[in-house]
Amino acid sequence: MNNSCRGCGAKFQTFDPNSEGYIKVENREKSTLCERCFKIRNYGEYQKITKKNEDFFNILKKINETKDLVLLVVDVFNINKNLKDICSYLKNNDIIVILNKRDVLPLSVKNTNLLAYVDSMGINYVDKIVISTNKNFNFDSLMHMIDSHQKTKNVYVVGYTNVGKSSMINKIIYNYSDSNLDVTTSILPSTTLSNVNVEVNDGLTLIDTPGILDDGNIMNYLEPNDLKKVLPRDEIRTIVYQIRTKQSIFVEDLLRVDAEMYNNLTFYFSNRLNIERTFNKTDKLSKLKKYDLIVFENQDIVINGLGFINVTHSGKITIYTLPDVEVFTRKALI
Ligand SMILES: Nc1nc2c(ncn2[C@@H]2O[C@H](COP(=O)(O)OP(=O)(O)O)[C@@H](O)[C@H]2O)c(=O)[nH]1
Ligand SMILES: [Mg+2]
Known part of the structure; x- marks a missing residue:
């Protein structure tokens, strides 16, 4: 029996339906997902939970105690201003910068230009790559890159909420692993609540993290229906x-x-x-x-x-x- 939900990482509890990790007593033996993950996945029903960023900074400090490789996932449509601050916690880790959601920017935009932009972010990185999780773009190169830089089996996936960390991990499992255990993703911030370890193969375990909440992001102030409009799903027509x-x-x-x-x-x-x-x-x-x-x-x-x-x-x-x-x-x- 697991102690935490394999979808969002929350610790299971059976007493408060409105708090994270709730699972009905009768499901405790048979289910590996909490009620919230079950509802997001099966009914597209969202229950908003707001995490404190303090927890996330503690996770970063823990990562910094290891030598593990870090994948910093960035939404290329909404590149955050404060990425440098996240990285300042990770002095002991090699960082690969991953620009995700390539599909939403016009095809005419050159990937080399997007990569050149990474240099202006003030981050110490060992490698950088443009990917699209939705279009399954550049994942073979990403896997090679991870392989050539990882020092241990564990590789952490960090970044702001909603940049596609969990979706990227699911795509890697889908492409490169026999496992059918996927983590929970959604349009709402704070879907992932605690670290979730996902073993891809004997040499690689990806660790999904909750991600840092960005107070200045408009997503925090919109209802799910508006969120769906604001989040680009297809290539933007400028x-x-x-x-x-x-x-x-x-x-x-x-x-x-x-x-x-x-x-x-x-x-x-x-x-x-x-x-x-x-x-x-x-x-x-x-x-x-x-x-x-x-x-x-x-x-x-x-x-x-x-x-x-x-x-x-x-x-x-x-x-x-x-x-x-x-x-x-x-x-x-x-
Ligand atoms: N257009 C587009 N949307 C994406 C891509 N990757 C993730 N998303 C969407 O971004 C939202 C947040 O994804 P999620 O994986 O939960 O983000 P996380 O909070 O970083 O784990 C979801 O609605 C995903 O479908 C991508 O490559 N392209
Ligand atoms: Mg997530």
């Missing part, structure tokens, strides 16, 4: 606006962008989000949190978790979005 006069562009009720100078804005957002522009003065969404940004030539404005806007020329751009969502500029990704 939308380019040539700005010649004062105008506003709206992404549903989530974002307003005001621009007034000679400029070109390219929107990288999920295809399921409705984007509209107006040339008329309007108050719509002007009550949301306002950011007055000075943007330089060929920079991106990132609205954490929602998408990004590439700006061709320098100028002033005003952004309105939900209160706790982080907005920042960066050197253009593409």
